[in-house]
Amino acid sequence: MIEAVGLTKRYGAKTAVYNLSFQVRPGAVTGFLGPNGSGKSTTMRMILGLDRPTEGRATIGGHEFRDLPNAPRQVGALLDAKAVHGGRSARSHLLSLAQLAGIPAARVDEVLGVVGLQQVASKRSKGFSLGMGQRLGIAAALLGDPQVLLFDEPVNGLDPEGILWVRNLMKMLASEGRTVFVSSHLMSEMALTADHLIVIGRGQLMADMSITDFISANSADFARVRVPDDGPEQREKLTATLTEAGGQVMSEPDGALRITGLRLPRISDLAHEADVRLWELSPHQASLEEAYMRMTQGAVDYRSTADQVAHLQAPPTPGYGPQQAFAPPQGAPEVPQQGWYAPPPPGRNPYTDAPAPAVPAAAPAAPAAPVAPPAPAPAAPAGPSADLTKSDISEDSR
Numbered sequence: 601m602i603e604a605v606g607l608t609k610r611y612g613a614k615t616a617v618y619n620l621s622f623q624v625r626p627g628a629v630t631g632f633l634g635p636n637g638s639g640k641s642t643t644m645r646m647i648l649g650l651d652r653p654t655e656g657r658a659t660i661g662g663h664e665f666r667d668l669p670n671a672p673r674q675v676g677a678l679l680d681a682k683a684v685h686g687g688r689s690a691r692s693h694l695l696s697l698a699q700l701a702g703i704p705a706a707r708v709d710e711v712l713g714v715v716g717l718q719q720v721a722s723k724r725s726k727g728f729s730l731g732m733g734q735r736l737g738i739a740a741a742l743l744g745d746p747q748v749l750l751f752d753e754p755v756n757g758l759d760p761e762g763i764l765w766v767r768n769l770m771k772m773l774a775s776e777g778r779t780v781f782v783s784s785h786l787m788s789e790m791a792l793t794a795d796h797l798i799v800i801g802r803g804q805l806m807a808d809m810s811i812t813d814f815i816s817a818n819s820a821d822f823a824r825v826r827v828p829d830d831g832p833e834q835r836e837k838l839t840a841t842l843t844e845a846g847g848q849v850m851s852e853p854d855g856a857l858r859i860t861g862l863r864l865p866r867i868s869d870l871a872h873e874a875d876v877r878l879w880e881l882s883p884h885q886a887s888l889e890e891a892y893m894r895m896t897q898g899a900v901d902y903r904s905t906a907d908q909v910a911h912l913q914a915p916p917t918p919g920y921g922p923q924q925a926f927a928p929p930q931g932a933p934e935v936p937q938q939g940w941y942a943p944p945p946p947g948r949n950p951y952t953d954a955p956a957p958a959v960p961a962a963a964p965a966a967p968a969a970p971v972a973p974p975a976p977a978p979a980a981p982a983g984p985s986a987d988l989t990k991s992d993i994s995e996d997s998r
């Protein structure tokens with residue numbers, strides 16, 4: 601098991617990680633999520649003894665990394681796939697790691713096979729693509745057959761077949777009873793891979809719960825309703841009826857209405873009683889991606905501004921799709937078009953309203969005012985976090 605207790609890291613005036621406490625248990629894949637610069641790599645580096653915490657501690661199986669007897673046989677990690685001597689072949693890179701850790705040379709060929717790099721084992725790694733480098737990094741992590749594995753963005757640069765392979769590998773390692781801690785930006789991927797989630801924002805814990813609990817705690821189920829386009833009267837009548845019955849109604853730009861707080865059959869009955877015809881009545885549930893976006897939208901450091909290319913665009917054609925203007929009916933606010941744009945779930949959203957993120961019931965209490973305020977984009981640090989352009993570049997590593 602990996603455990604962090606009050607883990608804090610400051611780089612001068614910058615607080616990268618503040619008072620993080622969590623446990624990563626064996627037998628499950630635990631996803632580690634957070635926006636760019638939220639402190640994921642720093643946390644992993646502290647767990648692996650590569651950075652010293654300013655306060656608090658991180659342990660693996662009850663020991664700090666540097667006190668672990670024969671650490672490479674107990675813990676494997678992929679932090680920065682580029683941290684390889686480019687002049688060495690994949691095999692000799694792994695052989696040198698194996699020798700240092702007292703691992704038999706035969707294991708090198710085993711892990712080369714597991715990651716699918718047998719064909720290029722004697723090629724210099726400086727010619728490797730991003731995805732091949734990721735595979736080599738994963739091979740290094742598996743070398744000592746460790747019980748505890750940490751992967752920082754393992755699918756970065758892998759093609760769809762490679763992503764599927766990593767997903768299955770993580771699950772298999774966890775099913776063997778190992779502790780698997782994986783950071784990723786790909787929510788959809790985490791939804792398919794992880795059993796448990798730890799979410800951080802600006803270095804602080806925002807959630808520590810199962811994927812299922814995460815979605816139900818943060819997602820908003822809603823119904824989408826559409827009435828005939830023959831004037832605003834029907835929409836206004838329906839809005840008033842549904843609001844009176846206890847529903848919350850928001851207007852979408854294309855004229856549809858989003859309803860929360862009422863079940864679909866009740867919406868249908870109410871529309872019937874009000875003599876309003878429906879062209880659409882459909883259920884919607886927020887995905888993990890949406891739940892995550894909502895949770896972390898207040899803790900994002902890097903945001904794009906709008907590209908000023910309006911003068912390059914063709915003038916709108918009246919009467920078509922979203923370009924058609926629909927005034928929101930009375931009493932129905934418009935669905936916000938920036939960030940998370942579903943209506944919030946009933947009650948206050950603790951993640952976006954409070955100045956410092958609060959923590960859900962399952963997680964330890966958050967500090968009052970811990971992290972440095974939003975600052976200009978920080979200088980890119982060494983290591984994986986320096987890559988702000990992380991993208992999924994397809995490659996064929998075979």
Ligand SMILES: Nc1ncnc2c1ncn2[C@@H]1O[C@H](COP(=O)(O)OP(=O)(O)OP(=O)(O)O)[C@@H](O)[C@H]1O
Nearest residue numbers: 611616635636637638639640641642978981984985
């Ligand atoms: N060595 C360092 N010196 C100064 N600041 C640092 C250093 N390492 C990290 N930071 C800062 O600490 C914060 C957390 O960085 P970290 O790399 O841990 O985030 P991350 O969640 O891994 O980001 P990403 O998803 O972009 O990889 C960032 O603001 C980063 O600039």
